[in-house]
Amino acid sequence: MRYTIPMMNCAIAVSFIVICVHLRESNEVEELRRLPPLGRSMRQEFFMKDDYIFLNHGSYGTYPRDVQKGLREYQERAERDPDLWFRKDLKPEHTKVREMLAEVINADAEDLVLVPNTTGGMNAIFRSLVFAAGERILHFNTVYGSMGSIIQYLVDYSNGAISKLVFNVTYPISNDVFLQQFETFLNETEDPEQPIRIALIDHITSVPGVVIPIERIIPLLKLRNITVVIDGAHAIGQVPIDVKALDPDYYITNCHKWLYAARGSAVLYVAKKHQPFVHPGFINAGYSQPAKLQDEFYWTGTMDFSPYMSIPAALQFRRDAGGEEMIMQYNHNLAYFGGKVLASAFKTEVLQYKNQIGSMVDVRLPVDNPDNPKLTNGWWVNEQLTKHPETFSPAYKHNGRWWVRVSAQIYNDLSDFEVCAKHFLAICNELNGSQNTTTDNDDNPNTESNVNSFAHVTLFKDN
């Protein structure tokens, strides 16, 4: 009796299979697997909920099915025989991953190590430095929160010996003007008693999501004997990276953001001359004096290495989707045009110049009173997650005004930006307590004409 129903199900399923096989053979279904074209149809390769418009890839990234498959395969493999995996098979696979990444960013594989995230890599760099009294650490005011904290921590524990130097940048500003201002600042703040030891510069700032011209900044700094750390957290998969051409002292980037690998996986580059001094945040049995980069960073305690192992699957997926250039171009164009849609709907402006846009665009929000005391970053998070959950993008204050940073990805298209526009108009209208309601295209000729003209732009190639 116990087995009757399951057996019946079995029988039905088997006959089901027979029917399907027959139909399949008669239809001669195409065997080769093809990814959908870039755009809305690519959503099916990812996991986001159907009714959710994902426009915030920049914060935490996400990964497609293929990568999840890779992730799970490695997780299960580790449980089948943990000793074989951790003591033997892991190392060669780990090396292969570094070699693949080395090709992507044009560096030597032996100068790269895998770390769980940019925060970890940055701690390794900064906490390994031995400063001389009076030295200074340079960074921009747009430094990412946690990186600023690392620098603050070093200053706090230095007993007054080191200090920081902050360059204030205010957007919108073109790259040329920015570089002029920066060079002037470096000249004006020069002080032989307080040399700048090291500078932390973003490749792509987080908020605002601006692509920085580091190929021009790095030489500026190195000429002055300043060590250069590039926080490229957002960079890999969003913009091309050529470490050998850029020649920074340190470079760090998250693979789990724009490269579609699983969380947490990041890669740290350390120029050979600094390697004997760099130790990870988690000192471990690989510690030695002088340091050997690969030994120091390989095993920072027992962990799940599967996210690192998901990188090859991520790279393969990106090849299948059309390749790095195609993905980056699609995302860039979508961010650019999407930003215009938002600016038009809000009757405001985009923060970036076109050459400052990777796959993220920042648009000023139509907030009547930016100094409204209830407005905090957290307030915007809460409003969206609880009252307008159909989409989410981070809002923040810069230069006295509120902006929203929207990410474009291969699973997005322009209609997603229209949803985003309506979403923030609704929030801002409530906030402003204003009677302006309509966001419909019919009533807003600017938006309509923009949308129509963009519809003619080919944002992706048909397969």
Next chain:
Amino acid sequence: MKLYATITVVLLVLGVHAGNGGKRQLPALGRPMREAFYMDPDFVQLNHGAYGTYPKVVGDALREYQQRSERNPDLWLRRDAKTELAKVRQMLADLVNADSADVVMVPNTTGGINAVFRSLVFAAGERILHLSSIYNSMGSIIQYLVDYSNGSLSKLVFDVTYPMSNEDFLLAFETFLNQTEDPAHPIRIALIDHITSVPSIVNPIERIIPMLKQRNISVLIDGAHAIGQVPINITALQPDYYVTNCHKWLYAARGCALLYVDKKYQGEVHPAQINSGYSQPANFQNEFFWTGTMDYSSYMTVPTALQFRREAGGEDVIMKYNHDLAYNGGRRMAELFGTSIMQDEEQIGSMVDVRLPVNNPDDSKLDGEWWIDEQLYRHPNTFSSVYKHNGSWWVRVSAQIYNDLSDFELSAQHFLDICNELNMNDQTTTTSTTTTSASTTTDNSNSASSNVIICLKLQFFTMVLVLISVWM
């Protein structure tokens, strides 16, 4: 097509309900429990102590949480993760009898101990005390601090040699503390294992901690192996700091560990990965909550792991089963080797160390890697950690709820094969031909649980067939 699928699924659901009466039953402790885990059927896992492993239900929970975060990353990481993490901390705090405000999650013990040590601000001349049996990475952390202190810090090592009873250890340790006392070089902090890794000794920390605190020495307990293997009572023990891995003996997914910091030190402790939660003084929970973007799913598997352990019989039942098996299994192996086990019974949690029958321990080809390669490539049916201590080679064998005595006999045979080859010895030990009959394990698989398993397998098989046909 979809209609057929729907009908089949509906029938399946009814079938599941009728088939096993709704209630899930775990297999009995011992061989049958293997089914609940992932290990290869022809591999005998006797090294749980090294990396741990987790049952399939925990694997399911891991995947569920990973999937959930991808459905809406912002909702999960900005809001829901914090609430769920607080629940996890509360469960673990209850288990170790601490305040949940005094515990934080860290990725592993190495991370937790780095946080404690790298947060310390030493005065010139101070010393750091540890036992010679310290785990290698923790020894490296201390060495790192000494190296970068410009000579102002030094370490003090108490040599331990096993076998040694806990009583003898405590006497020797107290003598050592008295003899090395030096007001010009006060011992600032001591790192003591709750359960040493190799050799695996359960240390009497309930007596060591007061000894140290009386002398104004801060106490950091490396309990990497402890949770799930022995009971932990932080409120009774009163260490200054305590770290333990949930992914070892508690069946959570890797990496998942717990750090306890006494309230009086929380203002000074920062994680190894400084982040935007940093402040002066430190706010403990803020400092450790977000150490960079990561997958929190491993932390989220703790509730499922704890639930599994309850269903398997509960903490006491599991610990007793493992302890008895380790003790009896170890003695059986020693019998078959003609050697002895290292521990007194009170020094055994779920791991036992047995001296290997190696004729020439100083053979120059013998090192850690040699024993690893021999096992993984030439005798791959099982694996246990082998190490040298006090001039002899020892094997550390872990007992778990998926093991029984026959596994220990198999391990004995495995090592006898290796050692005999090594010894190039003709005499065949008589025990090599009589392995399985001495098993004292009762056949615990009752018909009810195996019926359930067959039922579930049929359901699963049917589901797979349906899915295949839908995809086609």
